[in-house]
Each structure stands twice: as structure tokens, then as C-alpha cells.
Amino acid sequence: MKGLISFIVGLLFALGLGLSGMTQTHVVKGFLDVFGNWNLNLMGVMIGAIAVHSIVYHLIKKKESPLFDSKFHLPTKKDLDGRLITGAAIFGLGWGWAGICPGPGIVSLVSGDLNIVVFILSMAVSMYAFKFYEEKFLK
Amino acid sequence: MTAALIGGAIIGVAVSLMLVFNGRVTGISGIVSGVLSPRKNDISWRILFLLGLLSGGVLLRFIQPEAFQNASNNMGLIDYAVAGLLVGFGTLLGNGCTSGHGVCGISRLSVRSIIATIVFITFGVLSVFIFKTLRGGV
Incomplete structure (x- = not known):
């Protein structure tokens, strides 16, 4: 059942991305083009998604467990370390350069589109490289 | 902005289903990373999620074909390759991307996610600014 839910979540997620404009690189870049032709429309995606999800999270956060699992798998880290900031900065540079983040890319x-295939392959290679780097230098 | 709001609300419903039923954060970079280096009994839901994303993409080609039309003309293959490298490394180093930090984390009022989102949007703005300065357009 968990698998079926995951599939449905993926499908809905993709529809949401497509309908909102997140799969069009010029729309994403327009949202980040604050000093040029700033297109604020994409703000709606975050507002819509956060509005729905924060209400649902508030309603269920006191529950012991989700419906199909014995416990919640939520992040527990609280520290604002250099790793978080540096990672977010590097991600932001890549996101702005191409106008693609992981979800819309997939x-x-x-x-x-060959450009997209190259982006995703490159992202996967880089994730492997990160795991190697993490094993060697961050542990 | 209506289309973006509706699309966003659908994403909100999707990540809520994932949390209520499976107890998971819908963070795309984390889900992909877990497929690339899988742990025991922790891969099938990830693969099915990614298949869901692709199926949604196929559906979009019928109901919203313009979703895959791009008007960025100043990009070469090398740009996509470099951007992919930055996105892959950055999301794992920073433990999340637009979905995990920007939607799920902010909804839980996670301070880490709020800071991460401010940082990646700021650097996204900077990146577009540099790109436009060098190439003369988005």
C-alpha cells in the first residue's frame, strides 16, 4: 500500500508542477529574475503548497504514527551549520543557471529533450560524487 | 497566478498524502539519492514515487503540452551539465531542495528549511543575474 501511495503522490506532484509552470525553465528563471523582468507568478506555487500542507501537518502532528507505517520519518537535525548554507547556495546557483530543480527535471x-537528460545524468553523477566526498571528508 | 496557486495546492495535497499515509517527507533530491545508494527495504517506495512523477509527466503531455515548451535560447548542453552537477552536489550537502526544504520543511516551520530556502532563492537570483549579464538574456 505504501508503494501505491508513493506512486499517486508522484503522479499528483508532477501534475502540480506542470500546471503551475515549474517545468518551464523560462518561467522559473523569470521568477528568479528579480532585477529584470520579474515574474512573481511562481510565488503562487509555494503559497498554495505550503497553505495546504501546513494545515495538514498541524492536524496530524500529534498522531503517534502515519496510517501505513509504524512511525514518522521526519528530519531531526536542528543545527544551522555551514553544510546547510553552503549546500543551499550551491543548489541555488545550479537552479538559477538552468531553471531546473530535481522534481521538474525528472x-x-x-x-x-536531450538537455534535460544531460541535466539529470549530471545530477546523478554529482550525487554519487557527493557520497564519495561525504565518506572521505565529512565522516 | 491562479494556475500557480492551483498547481501548488495539488503539490500540497500530494506531499500531505505522503506524510499522512507513509510518514515521509516528499523531498525529491533525498528520494533520488536513496535510489542511487539504496538501503535494505527502503527502495521500492522511492522507485514507485519516481515512476509516478514520470507517469504524471506523460499525462501532462496530453492535458498540458505547453508544460514542456521552453523559451530559454541562450543555453547549451554544457550549461545543463554544469547546472546538474551543482544541483546534485548542493542538494545532498544541504539535505534538500525546493520540495523538501521549500514546501515540506517550511510547512513544518523548520528553521533549517526556512534558512535553506532563503539561501537557495537568493543564490538562484544571483545566478540568473550573472547568467543574464554574461549572455544578454534568460
Whole structure:
């Protein structure tokens, strides 16, 4: 059942991204183009998503466990370390450069666009490289 | 902004289902990372989620074909490759991307996620500014 839920979540997530404009790189870059032709529309995606999810989170946060698992798997880290800030900064540079973040990148693979395929392969290689770096230097 | 709000609300429903039923954060970079270096009994839900994303993409091609039309003309393959490297490394180092920090974390009022989101949007703005300065357009 967990698998079925995951599949449905993925499907809905992709529809939300597509309908909102997140899969179009020029729309995303327009949102980040604060000093140029700033297109604030994408703010709606975050407002809509956070409005719904924060209400649901508030309603269920006192529950002992989710419906299909024995416990919640939520992040427990609280520290604001250099790793968080540096990582977010590096991610932001890549996100702005191409106008693609991981979710829309994966959804856009179905367009068959070679640019997107290269982006996702490159992202996967980089994730492997990170794991190597983490083993060697961060542990 | 209506389309963005509706799309956002659908994303909100999706990540809420994931939390209520499976007790998981819908963070795409984390889910992908868990597929690339899997742990025991922790991979099938991730694969099914990614298959869901792709199926949603196929559905979009029918109901919203313009979702895959891009008007960025100043990009070469090398730009996508470099951006992919930055996104892959940055999201794992910072433990999340737009979905995990920007939607799920902010909804839980996680201070880490709020800070991360401010930082990646700021650097996204900076990146677009540099890109436009060098290339003359988005």
C-alpha cells in the first residue's frame, strides 16, 4: 500500500508542477529574475503548497504514527551549520543557471529533450560524487 | 497566478498524502539519492514515487503540452551539465531542495528549511543575474 501511495503522490506532484509552470525553465528563471523582468507568478506555487500542507501537518502532528507505517520519518537535525548554507547556495546557483530543480527535471524527462537528460545524468553523477566526498571528508 | 496557486495546492495535497499515509517527507533530491545508494527495504517506495512523477509527466503531455515548451535560447548542453552537477552536489550537502526544504520543511516551520530556502532563492537570483549579464538574456 505504501508503494501505491508513493506512486499517486508522484503522479499528483508532477501534475502540480506542470500546471503551475515549474517545468518551464523560462518561467522559473523569470521568477528568479528579480532585477529584470520579474515574474512573481511562481510565488503562487509555494503559497498554495505550503497553505495546504501546513494545515495538514498541524492536524496530524500529534498522531503517534502515519496510517501505513509504524512511525514518522521526519528530519531531526536542528543545527544551522555551514553544510546547510553552503549546500543551499550551491543548489541555488545550479537552479538559477538552468531553471531546473530535481522534481521538474525528472518530470521533464518524458519530453525526450536531450538537455534535460544531460541535466539529470549530471545530477546523478554529482550525487554519487557527493557520497564519495561525504565518506572521505565529512565522516 | 491562479494556475500557480492551483498547481501548488495539488503539490500540497500530494506531499500531505505522503506524510499522512507513509510518514515521509516528499523531498525529491533525498528520494533520488536513496535510489542511487539504496538501503535494505527502503527502495521500492522511492522507485514507485519516481515512476509516478514520470507517469504524471506523460499525462501532462496530453492535458498540458505547453508544460514542456521552453523559451530559454541562450543555453547549451554544457550549461545543463554544469547546472546538474551543482544541483546534485548542493542538494545532498544541504539535505534538500525546493520540495523538501521549500514546501515540506517550511510547512513544518523548520528553521533549517526556512534558512535553506532563503539561501537557495537568493543564490538562484544571483545566478540568473550573472547568467543574464554574461549572455544578454534568460
